[in-house]
Amino acid sequence: xxxxxxxxxxxxxxxxxxxxxxxxxxxxxxxxxxxxxxxxxxxxxxxxxxxxxxxxxxxxxxxxxxxxxxxxxxxxxxxxxxxxxxxxxxxxxxxxxxxxxxxxxxxxxxxxxxxxxxxxxxxxxxxxxxxxxxxxxxxxxxxxxxxxxxxxxxxxxxxxxxxxxxxxxxxxxxxxxxxxxxxxxxxxxxxxxxxxxxxxxxxxxxxxxxxxxxxxxxxxxxxxxxxxxxxxxxxxxxxxxxxxxxxxxxxxxxxx
Amino acid sequence: xxxxxxxxxxxxxxxxxxxxxxxxxxxxxxxxxxxxxxxxxxxxxxxxxxxxxxxxxxxxxxxxxxxxxxxxxxxxxxxxxxxxxxxxxxxxxxxxxxxxxxxxxxxxxxxxxxxxxxxxxxxxxxxxxxxxxxxxxxxxxxxxxxxxxxxxxxxxxxxxxxxxxxxxxxxxxxxxxxxxxxxxxxxxxxxxxxxxxxxxxxxxxxxxxxxxxxxxxxxxxxxxxxxxxxxxxxxxxxxxxxxxxxxxxxxxxxxxxxxxxxxxxxxxxxxxxxxxxxxxxxxxxxxxxxxxxxxxxxxxxxxxxxxxxxxxxxxxxxxxxxxxxxxxxxxxxxxxxxxxxxxxxxxxxxxxxxxxxxxxxxxxxxxxxxxxxxxxxxxxxxxxxxxxxxxxxxxxxxxxxxxxxxxxxxxxxxxxxxxxxxxxxxxxxxxxxxxxxxxxxxxxxxxxxxxxxxxxxxxxxxxxxxxxxxxxxxxxxxxxxxxxxxxxxxxxxxxxxxxxxxxxxxxxxxxxxxxxxxxxxxxxxxxxxxxxxxxxxxxxxxxxxxxxxxxxxxxxxxxxxxxxxxxxxxxxxxxxxxxxxxxxxxxxxxxxxxxxxxxxxxxxxxxxxxxxxxxxxxxx
Numbered sequence: 001x002x003x004x005x006x007x008x009x010x011x012x013x014x015x016x017x018x019x020x021x022x023x024x025x026x027x028x029x030x031x032x033x034x035x036x037x038x039x040x041x042x043x044x045x046x047x048x049x050x051x052x053x054x055x056x057x058x059x060x061x062x063x064x065x066x067x068x069x070x071x072x073x074x075x076x077x078x079x080x081x082x083x084x085x086x087x088x089x090x091x092x093x094x095x096x097x098x099x100x101x102x103x104x105x106x107x108x109x110x111x112x113x114x115x116x117x118x119x120x121x122x123x124x125x126x127x128x129x130x131x132x133x134x135x136x137x138x139x140x141x142x143x144x145x146x147x148x149x150x151x152x153x154x155x156x157x158x159x160x161x162x163x164x165x166x167x168x169x170x171x172x173x174x175x176x177x178x179x180x181x182x183x184x185x186x187x188x189x190x191x192x193x194x195x196x197x198x199x200x201x202x203x204x205x206x207x208x209x210x211x212x213x214x215x216x217x218x219x220x221x222x223x224x225x226x227x228x229x230x231x232x233x234x235x236x237x238x239x240x241x242x243x244x245x246x247x248x249x250x251x252x253x254x255x256x
Numbered sequence: 257x258x259x260x261x262x263x264x265x266x267x268x269x270x271x272x273x274x275x276x277x278x279x280x281x282x283x284x285x286x287x288x289x290x291x292x293x294x295x296x297x298x299x300x301x302x303x304x305x306x307x308x309x310x311x312x313x314x315x316x317x318x319x320x321x322x323x324x325x326x327x328x329x330x331x332x333x334x335x336x337x338x339x340x341x342x343x344x345x346x347x348x349x350x351x352x353x354x355x356x357x358x359x360x361x362x363x364x365x366x367x368x369x370x371x372x373x374x375x376x377x378x379x380x381x382x383x384x385x386x387x388x389x390x391x392x393x394x395x396x397x398x399x400x401x402x403x404x405x406x407x408x409x410x411x412x413x414x415x416x417x418x419x420x421x422x423x424x425x426x427x428x429x430x431x432x433x434x435x436x437x438x439x440x441x442x443x444x445x446x447x448x449x450x451x452x453x454x455x456x457x458x459x460x461x462x463x464x465x466x467x468x469x470x471x472x473x474x475x476x477x478x479x480x481x482x483x484x485x486x487x488x489x490x491x492x493x494x495x496x497x498x499x500x501x502x503x504x505x506x507x508x509x510x511x512x513x514x515x516x517x518x519x520x521x522x523x524x525x526x527x528x529x530x531x532x533x534x535x536x537x538x539x540x541x542x543x544x545x546x547x548x549x550x551x552x553x554x555x556x557x558x559x560x561x562x563x564x565x566x567x568x569x570x571x572x573x574x575x576x577x578x579x580x581x582x583x584x585x586x587x588x589x590x591x592x593x594x595x596x597x598x599x600x601x602x603x604x605x606x607x608x609x610x611x612x613x614x615x616x617x618x619x620x621x622x623x624x625x626x627x628x629x630x631x632x633x634x635x636x637x638x639x640x641x642x643x644x645x646x647x648x649x650x651x652x653x654x655x656x657x658x659x660x661x662x663x664x665x666x667x668x669x670x671x672x673x674x675x676x677x678x679x680x681x682x683x684x685x686x687x688x689x690x691x692x693x694x695x696x697x698x699x700x701x702x703x704x705x706x707x708x709x710x711x712x713x714x715x716x717x718x719x720x721x722x723x724x725x726x727x728x729x730x731x732x733x734x735x736x737x738x739x740x741x742x743x744x745x746x747x748x749x750x751x752x753x754x755x756x757x758x759x760x761x762x763x764x765x766x767x768x769x770x771x772x773x774x775x776x777x778x779x780x781x782x783x784x785x786x787x788x789x790x791x792x793x794x795x796x797x798x799x800x801x802x803x804x805x806x807x808x809x810x811x812x813x814x815x816x817x818x819x820x821x822x823x824x825x826x827x828x829x830x831x832x833x834x835x836x837x838x839x840x841x842x843x844x845x846x847x848x849x850x851x852x853x854x855x856x857x858x859x860x861x862x863x864x865x866x867x868x869x870x871x872x873x874x875x876x
Binding site for chain 1: 258288292293296297300303304340343344345346349358360827828829830
C-alpha cells in the first residue's frame with residue numbers, strides 16, 4: 001500500500017509571534033518551528049495503516065530549507081521516505097500554488113491514500129487538502145475523526161453539527177485529519193537515528209513542473225487589535241451589581 | 257518562556273557554545289551524530305517529559321507506593337509513561353548499539369536526563385536503577401548473563417536495583433552480613449537482609465534483577481571479602497522464560513518525606529533457604545564492581561539536584577512574573593501607586609538571580625562531568641585520557657554533594673518566592689523540595705562525599721587532577737583579567753582559587769604532621785568552597801563566550817548606547833540570554849566566590865571546638 005502524508009512546518013503554538021515592522025509578514029528569527037499538529041494526525045494515521053496493512057509511507061512537504069527538519073521528524077516517527085519541494089519561488093505561495101505543487105509531486109508517486117491536516121495552524125486557511133483532491137481528481141474526506149480501511153475502500157467518520165457522518169469511498173482518496181483521529185506518537189530514539197539514512201528527494205519548482213504564481217496575495221500582516229481592559233463592577237449590594245451588569249451587557253457589550 | 261522544567265536555551269548553550277560537543281562528533285566513537293540529531297533528540301525528550309512524565313508528579317506523590325500482602329504497588333499513572341519511555345529507547349541512549357543503545361555522547365545524554373529528572377525524579381528512579389544494574393552486567397557479566405538479564409533490563413521489560421545497604425551496614429558497607437554459600441553447580445545460596453532498596457519491589461514489570469553484595473562463606477571480613485551476585489526476583493530459565501520465584505521477599509516499604517512514588521523496600525533474601533544468585537565478575541571484587549554503578553548513581557543523584565533545582569527555579573520565575581502584590585519600593589510615598597508583579601521587588605528579584613546563577617552553575621558542572629567522559633572516550637593518548645578521567649574522578653563527589661546541597665537551597669528559595677502558597681501542596685515547589693532532600697543523603701551522604709573528596713580525590717594521581725583543575729582556572733582567569741566587564745570577576749576567582757589550593761597544602765601539611773583530624777573535620781566546608789570555585793570558573797568561561805556573542809550582535813545592529821542595547825535584550829531572546837549569562841557570572845562571583853578566601857582562612861585557623869567538647873556538653 002502506498003501511503004502519502006503531506007506536512008507543513010509551522011511556528012510552535014507557544015511561539016510569540018511578532019509582525020514585521022513593514023507588515024510584510026512575521027519575524028521568523030526567534031521562532032521555534034514544528035510540524036503542523038493536524039499534519040501529525042495524518043502522519044500517525046499513515047503509520048498505523050502501514051503497520052496494519054504493510055506498504056510504505058512517503059512524506060511530501062512544500063517549504064523552505066528549514067522544513068527539512070519537519071520531514072526528518074516524520075521519518076523519525078517511522079515514515080519511509082520524503083519529498084521536499086523547496087524553491088524560493090514558493091516563498092509567497094498561496095493554498096492554490098501549494099496544492100498544485102503537492103499534486104504534481106504526488107502524481108509522480110504511486111499513491112493509494114493521501115493524508116493532510118484539516119488545516120495549518122499558522123494561516124488557518126484550511127484549503128490545501130480540498131484543492132489537492134481537486135487537482136488530483138480524487139474523492140476527498142474532510143475533518144476525519146475515525147478511519148477504517150477495507151482493502152480497496154475506506155470508511156470514515158466526520159463530525160457535523162449535532163451529529164456525525166459516516167462516509168465510504170473507493171481509494172485512492174484524500175483524507176484531511178481532525179483532532180480525535182489518533183494520538184500521534186513521539187519519535188523514538190532509534191527512530192531518530194534510522195531517519196538519518198532514509199532518502200529525501202529535494203525538488204525545485206521546475207523539477208516538478210508547476211506554476212508558482214499565487215492567486216492570492218497577502219496585502220499586509222497586522223497584529224490583532226489589543227484587547228480593551230476589562231471592567232470591574234463595584235458596589236456593595238449584589239442585586240445592584242447584577243442590575244449594573246445586565247445594563248452593561250445590554251447597552252455596551254450588546255450581548256443580550 | 258519555554259517549559260516549566262528546564263531552560264532548554266541554557267542546555268543548548270552548554271552543549272554547542274561552551275563545551276562545543278560538535279568536536280566529539282568528528283570522532284570514531286561518536287561519528288554518527290550531528291548537531292541537528294542532538295537537537296531533535298532533545299526536542300523529543302522534552303515533549304515526552306513535559307506531556308507524559310511531568311503530569312505524573314503530583315498524582316504519583318499523592319498516591320504513593322503501597323505494601324499489602326507482601327506485594328508492592330506503584331502509582332497507576334506510572335505504567336503508561338514507563339512503557340512509552342522504555343519503548344522510545346530512553347533507558348540507555350548512551351550505550352553502544354550492540355546492547356540496544358544509540359551511542360549518544362554523554363553530554364547530550366545528560367541533557368536528556370535532566371529533562372526527564374526535572375519532570376518527576378521518583379519516576380526516574382525505576383529506569384535509572386535499571387540502567388545502572390544492566391550496565392554492571394554489560395561490563396562484568398558473561399555472555400550468558402548478558403543475554404539472560406541485561407537485554408531485558410535495557411529494554412525496560414524488567415527493572416533493576418542496587419543492593420548494598422543493610423540495617424547494620426550503610427556508610428560502613430564492609431560490615432555487611434549477607435552471605436553466599438557455594439552450590440555444586442557454581443551458583444550460590446544467598447541469605448541476608450537489605451534495606452533502603454530503591455525500586456526494590458514493585459508491580460511495574462514482571463521481574464526485577466538485583467545486584468547484591470554478599471560475602472562468600474570463608475572470605476575475609478571487611479570490604480575486601482565482598483563479592484557481588486545477580487539475584488533475580490523470579491528465576492529465569494535458560495530459554496529466557498520466567499521460572500519459579502527466587503525466595504526474594506519484600507518485608508515492607510519506607511514511608512518517606514519525598515520521592516514517595518519510588519518504592520524503597522526492605523528485601524529478605526533466602527528466608528526459606530532457596531534464594532539463588534549468580535556470581536558477577538570475580539570473587540571478592542564486589543566493591544570494585546559495584547563502584548561502577550555507584551559512580552554512575554552519584555552523577556545521577558547530582559543530576560537530581562540540578563533538575564529539581566531547575567524545575568523549582570523555572571516555576572518560581574513564572575510565578576514571580578504573574579503574581580501581583582505590593583507597590584514598588586520607589587513608589588512608597590505615592591498612595592496611588594499600583595501593585596506590581598513580585599519580580600519587581602528587589603528581594604524577590606535577588607533571590608531569583610541567586611537561583612538562576614546556581615542552577616546554571618550546577619548544570620554546567622554536571623554537563624562538564626559528562627563532557628569529561630566524552631573527551632576521555634575520544635582521547636588519542638593515554639595521558640590525555642587520564643587527564644579527562646582525572647577531572648571526573650575529582651569532581652564526582654562535588655557533582656553529587658554540592659549540586660544537591662545547592663539544589664535544596666534553590667527549592668527553598670523558590671518556596672520563599674511563592675510565599676505561603678509555596679508551602680501548600682497546591683503548588684509544586686513544596687514537593688520538589690521534599691523530593692530533593694534525599695539527594696543529599698543517599699548514594700553516600702554528602703558527608704561521605706566530602707571525605708571521599710578530601711581523603712581520596714585531592715591526592716589522587718599525586719595531586720595531578722587538582723593541578724590540572726588549577727591550570728584550567730588559571731587559563732580562564734588570564735583570559736579575562738583585563739576584560740573591562742569581567743576583569744573584576746576574574747580577579748575574585750583567582751583569589752578564591754589560590755585560597756582553595758592553599759587549603760589543600762594546609763591539609764597535606766597537617767596530615768604529615770600527624771593532625772589527621774583537620775582535613776576530615778573541614779571536609780564538608782572545603783568541598784563547598786571548592787565547588788563555589790569550580791562553578792565560578794565554569795560561569796566565567798560561559799560569560800566570556802556570551803559577551804563576545806552579545807557584542808557581535810550589538811555591532812551588527814549598530815547599537816552603541818546602553819539604552820539601545822537594553823532594548824535589544826528586551827525583544828531578542830538570544831540577546832537576553834547572553835546578557836543573563838554575563839550577569840550570572842558577575843553575580844555568582846560577588847555573592848559566593850568572594851567569600852571563599854574568608855572561609856579558607858577559617859579552615860586554616862584550625863579551630864576544633866566540636867572535637868574538643870565532651871559529649872555531655874552538647875546539651876546538658
